[in-house]
Amino acid sequence: MLKLPIYLDNSATTPADPRVVDTMVPYFYEHFGNAASRSHPFGWEAEDAVDQARERIGKLIGATDKEIIITSGATEADNLAIKGVYDMYSRKGNHIVTVTTEHKAVLDTCKHLEKQGAQITYLKTDAEGNIDLNELESVVTDKTIMVAVMYANNEIGTIAPIRQIADIAHKKGALMFSDATQAAGKISIDVDRDGIDLMAFTAHKMYGPKGVGALYVRRKNPRVKVTAQMDGGGHERGMRSGTLNVPGIVGFGKAAELAMMEMEIDAARLSVMRDRLENELCKIEESYVNGNRRSRLPHITNISFKYVEGEGLMMAFNQNIAVSSGSACTSASLEPSYVLKALGLGDDLAHSSIRFSLGRFTTDEQIQYTIDHVTKAVNKLRDMSPLWEMFKQGIDLNSIEWAEH
């Protein structure tokens, strides 16, 4: 029996894997100690658990335990990486290169630094979300301290050529920082192979708990340092003070271990289901896939259904199918997705987009239900859409003088 509602918003957050939760529970009760308490068994147990988890988290990305700085999540890790490097490397320069399609946690942090005198270059992307490596090479200078490019985009799933980007950064002595929130645990990441110096990621996108994430900070070749943004007891090798969230970290560790073991199987299974969903939905007239279909995360598809508005469309099925939309109406801002706009999509297509993100617990039956009900909803909404009627009558929508408001 199909159980409703169906969850296809795994890029927003994933449910915790029961195996993860099971490992966490003892750290609320019998092993509740503070990992910084060095004087009794309660503290020792907590510290041991954190050490083991840190090792597992590191292993997932090819790092050592000493290179993992635990944070409250990826947003904090993004902030710590960018602000921390800006503060620490001010003698080298004040220039950071990033991309217009980055997450707000990166973009807004850069904007914050701009006010303090940082020089930020925002690279544009092509229609599939790829940056131009020649352009990157031309903007990186001796004053560049960091190149910040996300591993894979959260709205369209496009994967960046991180190694090539890192090589360009390193040629000028700049650090390579990647926000791997969506990619970590989903596709293979190896910080040495990929040339990454700093990397942000989080537990709750890989079937772990919310409220815990990590910043990878390279220890060798080069030894990277960041200035702490949170002062206090000097936890996390002085880079991030604050009592450790022991159950959360234990859960993160387990989630990382499971991801490492099951990533390949999950990815193979999910990409088959994703492709089926995508191919079936693309049979609907005037529907378009957004992003790069060749180099993409296995579990995401972003589709624009032209002439229907995303939120209006979602409303037809969002009691039963959870997805997200690039439509303005889902946010208070009335602006459609800046990521889709950055790809050069017209506002009309950006308003018409839906992101489907599958996960470990997605089933074929759920995909079939989604195909059926989304198709039905698009048809229903198009019957109500004046734009669809005009399109069908052969009227060029660009020839109409719209009352801009």
Add this chain to the structure above:
Amino acid sequence: MAYSKKVLEHYENPQNVGTLDSKKNEVGTGLVGAPECGDVMRLQIEVDPATQKIVDAKFKTFGCGSAIASSSVATEWLKGKTIDEALTIDNMDIVEELALPPVKIHCSVLAEDAIKAAIQDYRKKNNMPELQLEEKIVH
């Protein structure tokens, strides 16, 4: 965002979806909004020339659920009113009827604009003096 029961009702069963023949003299058409802004509303009225009463109203809307519900309510209210009475429909009446949250007030404004645009179109077609309408667009 949770929708009010009224919005859901109109969304599930929108009233008066459709198209009237815009070439007919008795029909006034209002097309407001823009695809770039994420909402376009087309509202049409058919008027009995003898009584100036609106005998039919139809809409098609590209937009969110609140925009669709606002159009549906507007067409319901228009039927049976004279074109002068129809001008008294205020966007805040729609807000109240549908319990729209503040971020959705622009949907009701769009509906009011669509009503006025449809009446204006009818008046133009029938050589009646144009209305002087105040700008109410807030977004």
